[in-house]
Amino acid sequence: MAPILDIKGLYKSYGSTEILKDINVAIDPGDFLVLVGPSGCGKSTLLNCIAGLEPISGGTLSIDGQDMTHVSPKDRDIAMVFQSYALYPTMTVAKNITFGMKVRGVDPKTQAAKLKKVAEQLQIEQLLNRRPGQLSGGQRQRVAMGRALVRDPKLFLFDEPLSNLDAKLRVEMRTEIKALHQNLGATMVYVTHDQIEAMTLATKIVVMKGGVIQQIGSPSEIYDRPANMFVADFMGSPAMNLIPARAMKNGSGTHIEIANSTGGSIVLKDTNGHDLPTDVILGVRPEDIAEPGTRQDGVHQDAECLVDIVEPAGADTYVVTQLGGKQVTARLHAKTNAQAGKSQTLSFDLSKVSYFEPGTGRRLN
Amino acid sequence: MTDAVYSNTGVRSQMTRIALRWLLYILLFAFALFYLAPLFVMVTTSLKSLEEIRTGDLIALPRDVTFDAWRTAWASACTGIQCEGVRPYFWNSVLIAVPAVMISTLVGAINGYVVAQWRFPGANIFFALMLFGCFIPFQVVLLPMARMLGLMGIAGTIPGLIFVHVIYGLGFTTLFFRNYYVTIPAELTKAAKVDGAGFFRIFWSIFLPLSLPIIVVTVIWQFTQIWNDFLFGVSFSQAGTQPITVALNNIVNSTTGVKEYNVDMAAAIIAGLPTLLVYVVAGKYFIRGLTAGSVKG
Numbered sequence A: 001m002a003p004i005l006d007i008k009g010l011y012k013s014y015g016s017t018e019i020l021k022d023i024n025v026a027i028d029p030g031d032f033l034v035l036v037g038p039s040g041c042g043k044s045t046l047l048n049c050i051a052g053l054e055p056i057s058g059g060t061l062s063i064d065g066q067d068m069t070h071v072s073p074k075d076r077d078i079a080m081v082f083q084s085y086a087l088y089p090t091m092t093v094a095k096n097i098t099f100g101m102k103v104r105g106v107d108p109k110t111q112a113a114k115l116k117k118v119a120e121q122l123q124i125e126q127l128l129n130r131r132p133g134q135l136s137g138g139q140r141q142r143v144a145m146g147r148a149l150v151r152d153p154k155l156f157l158f159d160e161p162l163s164n165l166d167a168k169l170r171v172e173m174r175t176e177i178k179a180l181h182q183n184l185g186a187t188m189v190y191v192t193h194d195q196i197e198a199m200t201l202a203t204k205i206v207v208m209k210g211g212v213i214q215q216i217g218s219p220s221e222i223y224d225r226p227a228n229m230f231v232a233d234f235m236g237s238p239a240m241n242l243i244p245a246r247a248m249k250n251g252s253g254t255h256i257e258i259a260n261s262t263g264g265s266i267v268l269k270d271t272n273g274h275d276l277p278t279d280v281i282l283g284v285r286p287e288d289i290a291e292p293g294t295r296q297d298g299v300h301q302d303a304e305c306l307v308d309i310v311e312p313a314g315a316d317t318y319v320v321t322q323l324g325g326k327q328v329t330a331r332l333h334a335k336t337n338a339q340a341g342k343s344q345t346l347s348f349d350l351s352k353v354s355y356f357e358p359g360t361g362r363r364l365n
Numbered sequence B: 001m002t003d004a005v006y007s008n009t010g011v012r013s014q015m016t017r018i019a020l021r022w023l024l025y026i027l028l029f030a031f032a033l034f035y036l037a038p039l040f041v042m043v044t045t046s047l048k049s050l051e052e053i054r055t056g057d058l059i060a061l062p063r064d065v066t067f068d069a070w071r072t073a074w075a076s077a078c079t080g081i082q083c084e085g086v087r088p089y090f091w092n093s094v095l096i097a098v099p100a101v102m103i104s105t106l107v108g109a110i111n112g113y114v115v116a117q118w119r120f121p122g123a124n125i126f127f128a129l130m131l132f133g134c135f136i137p138f139q140v141v142l143l144p145m146a147r148m149l150g151l152m153g154i155a156g157t158i159p160g161l162i163f164v165h166v167i168y169g170l171g172f173t174t175l176f177f178r179n180y181y182v183t184i185p186a187e188l189t190k191a192a193k194v195d196g197a198g199f200f201r202i203f204w205s206i207f208l209p210l211s212l213p214i215i216v217v218t219v220i221w222q223f224t225q226i227w228n229d230f231l232f233g234v235s236f237s238q239a240g241t242q243p244i245t246v247a248l249n250n251i252v253n254s255t256t257g258v259k260e261y262n263v264d265m266a267a268a269i270i271a272g273l274p275t276l277l278v279y280v281v282a283g284k285y286f287i288r289g290l291t292a293g294s295v296k297g
């Protein structure tokens, strides 16, 4: 299948500051690509480059096999939902949605029919004669979606469309967008700095930092096998524990030695036969640290740890201990017996851990 | 016990508040009187006969109200050798001000739109130069402008004066619209571009409908400037194309013998009425436009 969007070696600078560096991304039809990264890393800029709203400084960009590097936004067959929604303030909702068709000279009958269909789809029929100023945030968001949907483009671009909504509405709309994507089978590029949004929506995630792509992969690839410490730390909540440790070859396996808070150390035996340097960073997700005997799958290694803090969070209880000079969070059963100040046996799932090089942050296994 | 104490201080603060409020009203009233006094004198004087002016008190109300002075000022006062009143000059001013205001406002709107929303290389320098244009003293441009008008063949004509006022007003109108349009989020323009709209389409369908407050501000500003202008009017006109400000000056300065204060006052009021009217009609938009912030919604 030919990719719908193909970006090759894209660079973007404002004056002498390089904002995007060597971006290479391809999206297949029906993909839901999420661009995620911290604020200011260039996500919106990349989206604007895809839309043609910002000229690019190097590289090429094609949509559905056609070179679009220098084509103006209106001829790219894309639709975009902006972070601020950017609804036309003096036009009614209906006019907002049909403006694009009107500009393109679509005949009024088709306009009305499409408007009706989209309004039904998004349940905004009763709002059609209002102005944006008379709508709530969630309603504006829907109208902005409607304006994009009505166009039926090759590619949808979303720039943090949910970031202005309250937490509850955000979760609702997230589900709705996911359903919309499944029903339409449309190709979407979605920008967010919310890693949970990224995980739940994406078929493919691009993690960016400082204008450079850190990793491209499916949500599970990104989550289970982060390419470097930045991705490991950024994706997942609570974040992956990154514990400084010493690796020592021991027969077919490796001993991972980690200093604990009482001056001693714990030793985990990794039997996967990774070839590790002496100094490593051990990356463990909080859910891969459990109480002994509660998880069946995986390769478990038990160790005694001193519990510093116990944080019940409803479904789970987070237990914080100190290892390798870092706070380490474990996600335990809600009814755990762990108590602050007491010792607790914790079981580490070594089949799921990641190893990173301390200097470069690169993944080792 | 404590209740009583509280209510006591409550009453006292209430009374201070009322006292302060009255003080404020009295002060404002005094200021209003001060500013209205000249207008009062002008209006009453214009309604008096010359006889009464000579014998009466400056601030007294007219004993016999007469509109003779107004009639004279409008249709038969002498501006030099001609004695047609201010009427022809009033229409000259209308013919100059109305097109000049319209053109400078429209062009300023487009300029402001470009500078604020279509950043082009050198946009900042362009805008800075434009701003600089606002601060060039009138006197400096007189000679070059006279030469320009001569070269263009419109020296001494009404189109010539329109041209001068449009050029001189553009700095201000561009500034007004630019400052208004920078508050409109750039995403609005982007959305319209993605929707397929072009430069003028976006201006016409999205920016202009948002612009009423700033249009009103600009129109009031420009109209006041152009209508009240004397220097350009006196420099670039000739007999038959002079605006009312020039005529007013001529009426006041060319009377020989007894000064007809009542006629002078009436002519001055006539000259000032249109700007007054514009303020009264559009004043509330003026305030709103000056304080209008970003576009909500």
Ligand SMILES: Nc1ncnc2c1ncn2[C@@H]1O[C@H](COP(=O)(O)OP(=O)(O)OP(=O)(O)O)[C@@H](O)[C@H]1O
Pocket: A014, A019, A037, A038, A039, A040, A041, A042, A043, A044, A045, A046, A193
């Ligand atoms: N017009 C511009 N001129 C110069 N620098 C710019 C311009 N627009 C953006 N930048 C810079 O480019 C970088 C990336 O900006 P961008 O808006 O793409 O970030 P982002 O990843 O979308 O962040 P956020 O999550 O906060 O929206 C920022 O450092 C910003 O300062």
Ligand SMILES: [Mg+2]
Pocket: A043, A044, A045, A159, A160
């Ligand atoms: Mg952004």
